[in-house]
Amino acid sequence: xxxxxxxxxxxxxxxxxxxxxxxxxxxxxxxxxxxxxxxxxxxxxxxxxxxxxxxxxxxxxxxxxxxxxxxxxxxxxxxxxxxxxxxxxxxxxxxxxxxxxxxxxxxxxxxxxxxxxxxxxxxxxxxxxxxxxxxxxxxxxxxxxxxxxxxxxxxxxxxxxxxxxxxxx
Amino acid sequence: xxxxxxxxxxxxxxxxxxxxxxxxxxxxxxxxxxxxxxxxxxxxxxxxxxxxxxxxxxxxxxxxxxxxxxxxxxxxxxxxxxxxxxxxxxxxxxxxxxxxxxxxxxxxxxxxxxxxxxxxxxxxxxxxxxxxxxxxxxxxxxxxxxxxxxxxxxxxxxxxxxxxxxxxxxxxxxxxxxxxxxxxxxxxxxxxxxxxxxxxxxxxxxxxxxxxxxxxxxxxxxxxxxxxxxxxxxxxxxxxxxxxxxxxxxxxxxxxxxxxxxxxxxxxxxxxxxxxxxxxxxxxxxxxxxxxxxxxxxxxxxxxxxxxxxxxxxxxxxxxxxxxxxxxxxxxxxxxxxxxxxxxxxxxxxxxxxxxxxxxxxxxxxxxxxxxxxxxxxxxxxxxxxxxxxxxxxxxxxxxxx
Numbered sequence: 001x002x003x004x005x006x007x008x009x010x011x012x013x014x015x016x017x018x019x020x021x022x023x024x025x026x027x028x029x030x031x032x033x034x035x036x037x038x039x040x041x042x043x044x045x046x047x048x049x050x051x052x053x054x055x056x057x058x059x060x061x062x063x064x065x066x067x068x069x070x071x072x073x074x075x076x077x078x079x080x081x082x083x084x085x086x087x088x089x090x091x092x093x094x095x096x097x098x099x100x101x102x103x104x105x106x107x108x109x110x111x112x113x114x115x116x117x118x119x120x121x122x123x124x125x126x127x128x129x130x131x132x133x134x135x136x137x138x139x140x141x142x143x144x145x146x147x148x149x150x151x152x153x154x155x156x157x158x159x160x161x162x163x164x165x166x167x168x169x
Numbered sequence: 170x171x172x173x174x175x176x177x178x179x180x181x182x183x184x185x186x187x188x189x190x191x192x193x194x195x196x197x198x199x200x201x202x203x204x205x206x207x208x209x210x211x212x213x214x215x216x217x218x219x220x221x222x223x224x225x226x227x228x229x230x231x232x233x234x235x236x237x238x239x240x241x242x243x244x245x246x247x248x249x250x251x252x253x254x255x256x257x258x259x260x261x262x263x264x265x266x267x268x269x270x271x272x273x274x275x276x277x278x279x280x281x282x283x284x285x286x287x288x289x290x291x292x293x294x295x296x297x298x299x300x301x302x303x304x305x306x307x308x309x310x311x312x313x314x315x316x317x318x319x320x321x322x323x324x325x326x327x328x329x330x331x332x333x334x335x336x337x338x339x340x341x342x343x344x345x346x347x348x349x350x351x352x353x354x355x356x357x358x359x360x361x362x363x364x365x366x367x368x369x370x371x372x373x374x375x376x377x378x379x380x381x382x383x384x385x386x387x388x389x390x391x392x393x394x395x396x397x398x399x400x401x402x403x404x405x406x407x408x409x410x411x412x413x414x415x416x417x418x419x420x421x422x423x424x425x426x427x428x429x430x431x432x433x434x435x436x437x438x439x440x441x442x443x444x445x446x447x448x449x450x451x452x453x454x455x456x457x458x459x460x461x462x463x464x465x466x467x468x469x470x471x472x473x474x475x476x477x478x479x480x481x482x483x484x485x486x487x488x489x490x491x492x493x494x495x496x497x498x499x500x501x502x503x504x505x506x507x508x509x510x511x512x513x514x515x516x517x518x519x520x521x522x523x524x525x526x527x528x529x530x531x532x533x534x535x536x537x538x539x540x541x542x543x544x545x546x547x548x549x550x551x552x553x554x555x556x557x558x559x560x561x562x563x564x565x566x567x568x569x570x571x
Contacts, residue, residue: 029250029312036305043298056294060338064301065331068308072327075312075320132291132351 004048011048015041026081028074032067039063053132181281186267189286193266197428198228204529211533222475222484225491232421240417243314250313255415255422258306262429265299268292269436270353272446272513284446284514291351296437297338300392304330306426307394307411314414322410325400325540332547333391333398339555340384343562344374344441357445371449375442378562382442384555386527389434391547393427395528397535400543435524436517443520446513458508461515465499 018037025031039062046055139147202217202224209216217224242251270292272284282288289295304327311323348356364370375382391398402410412423439445450457469492476488502511538546 027247029247033250033305033309036302040302052289052291053294056291056298059298060294060301064298064304065334068301068304068327068331071305071308071312072324072331075308075324075327078320 008045008048011041011044014038015045028082029071032070032074035070036063036067039067053135177279177281181279182286185281185283185286189266190263193263193429193432194425196432197425198232200428200431200525201231201424202228203525204532207526207529208533211530222479222481222487222491225487235418235421238417240419241414243316243414245315246414247313247315250309251414252419254306254310254313255419255426257309258303258426259422259429261299261303261306262426262433265296265303265433266429266436268296268299268353269433269440270357270445271517272511274354276510276513285354288354289352292353293341293345293351293356293441296433300430300433301334303426303430306423310415310423311411314411316414318407318409319411319413322402322407322413326394326411329394329398329400329543329547330392332544333388333551336384336547336551336555337388337392339552339559340381340388341441342559343378343381346559346562346566347374347377353440353445357440357447360444361447363451369451371444371447373442373444373447378442378558380554380558381562382438384551384558385442386438387551388547388555389438390528390531391543393430393434395427395431396532397537398543399537400540431525431528432521435521435528438524439517439520445520446517448512448516458512459503461511462499462502462508465495465502469493469495469499 015038018034018041022031022034022038025034039058043055043058043063046052046058205227206216206224217227220227220230242248267286268289270282270285270288274282274285274288276283287295307326307330308323311319311321311326314320344356345351348359350356350359360371360373362372364372370376394400394402400406400410402412407413412420415423448457472488472492472495476485476492479485479488501507502515
């Protein structure tokens with residue numbers, strides 16, 4: 001087994017265990033930390049795919065900024081253990097089969113896509129370059145409109161949050 | 170031997186990590202000594218003096234003291250996170266140093282660059298990634314102690330680090346635009362050379378990016394929780410802030426993490442704005458090759474003078490050791506084969522030490538901010554200024570390149 005493959009399996013295991021811990025743990029802060037674990041493992045997986053920029057941004061934005069805010073809010077509220085209600089039990093019974101179904105559907109979809117890609121590659125398809133320069137070129141030419149639309153969307157979300165926060169005061 | 174040649178990357182990397190760890194740990198210990206000495210001088214005191222000559226063995230004594238103290242865990246603490254937090258803080262602080270190039274990449278052993286552990290194409294981004302999750306060590310320490318002062322300290326640190334990280338990152342983007350590279354070696358290489366009309370001024374980014382540099386150094390002090398931004402551990406308000414409940418070696422780990430972060434931030438300032446391992450003098454000035462050796466020998470002579478003057482027997486012995494070390498390393502640095510190899514390292518370390526002195530100087534000079542001042546300073550002054558700097562840099566570059 002090659003070294004990248006070993007790293008892949010370790011990180012995949014960490015990601016899955018982290019995701020399960022995220023749902024199972026009853027302390028909100030443990031859940032938040034498990035989510036950070038998942039994100040870090042995912043970042044390593046991106047690295048293995050050669051997407052250095054995405055890996056770094058994944059850590060900076062998600063683990064380093066968004067999750068810090070989550071942890072901050074949990075600490076401010078000093079949130080205690082989760083309570084289990086009747087509804088959460090119903091959610092468990094309905095959620096497990098539904099989640100399983102979703103997982104199977106995604107696996108099926110991804111397997112199809114993977115087969116399609118190997119066929120395309122064997123037919124002399126070009127490999128995707130993941131360098132930061134290439135990425136930024138694509139982002140500011142081909143995907144300019146979605147990129148700008150997303151930034152405006154985020155701006156609107158910030159303004160919306162501000163308006164909501166002001167109104168409550 | 171076959172194993173060594175086959176796994177050159179692995180073996181060389183492990184050796185480099187071991188050496189770096191040893192050097193950094195020693196540097197951390199003596200940074201505390203340096204800080205206490207400099208602050209003492211600023212406040213007209215002597216500072217550590219009795220443990221060893223000029224208190225040179227004080228860091229060792231402190232380390233032993235930390236090891237032998239009782240390690241208390243508060244009964245109401247979240248055990249796992251309480252233990253994890255100091256490890257996280259120290260591990261992340263040390264990991265960041267692996268990305269720093271301490272010398273030119275041309276110095277190689279077995280085809281591996283000697284002065285950098287992890288040479289990444291996007292070193293700067295990875296460094297920011299590591300520092301951005303560094304806040305968890307402090308925040309979790311505050312939360313898991315389950316005590317009111319640590320919690321306040323943890324809250325303050327997460328709010329402060331989120332706020333200043335934005336300015337920190339934005340202040341550096343100007344340099345990135347000029348250099349056109351995320352890799353540290355690329356950024357340093359693009360600062361080589363001198364200005365056309367004044368060919369003694371190096372093309373360091375501190376000149377075109379002076380605003381960015383000032384923003385960076387301010388945000389960096391805030392990121393490392395140092396005075397005047399040390400609100401997470403403000404001892405006049407919060408006892409000791411996030412590490413109030415920590416004792417023994419866990420406390421020492423937070424301490425080491427803070428100093429390691431200081432070193433990282435100083436290294437980054439050196440690389441981004443002061444040309445990293447580049448010499449400030451033109452290559453034609455060949456006497457600069459003798460500078461490291463000459464400085465060390467001068468230090469040795471000065472210590473030798475102290476050895477003769479010192480009255481206490483044990484201190485005299487230590488001075489003699491320091492004298493011999495300085496003279497020995499100085500002579501080694503003057504060997505023609507060694508001389509060009511250590512130039513980069515010498516300049517890098519010299520610049521970093523200047524920054525560390527600056528840090529300590531700030532600590533000895535400025536009072537602490539009030540919390541609302543801290544927040545309004547970060548968001549209302551630092552962020553707009555660094556944004557304006559970024560826009561201006563981009564504009565100038567766009568005009569220049571048509």
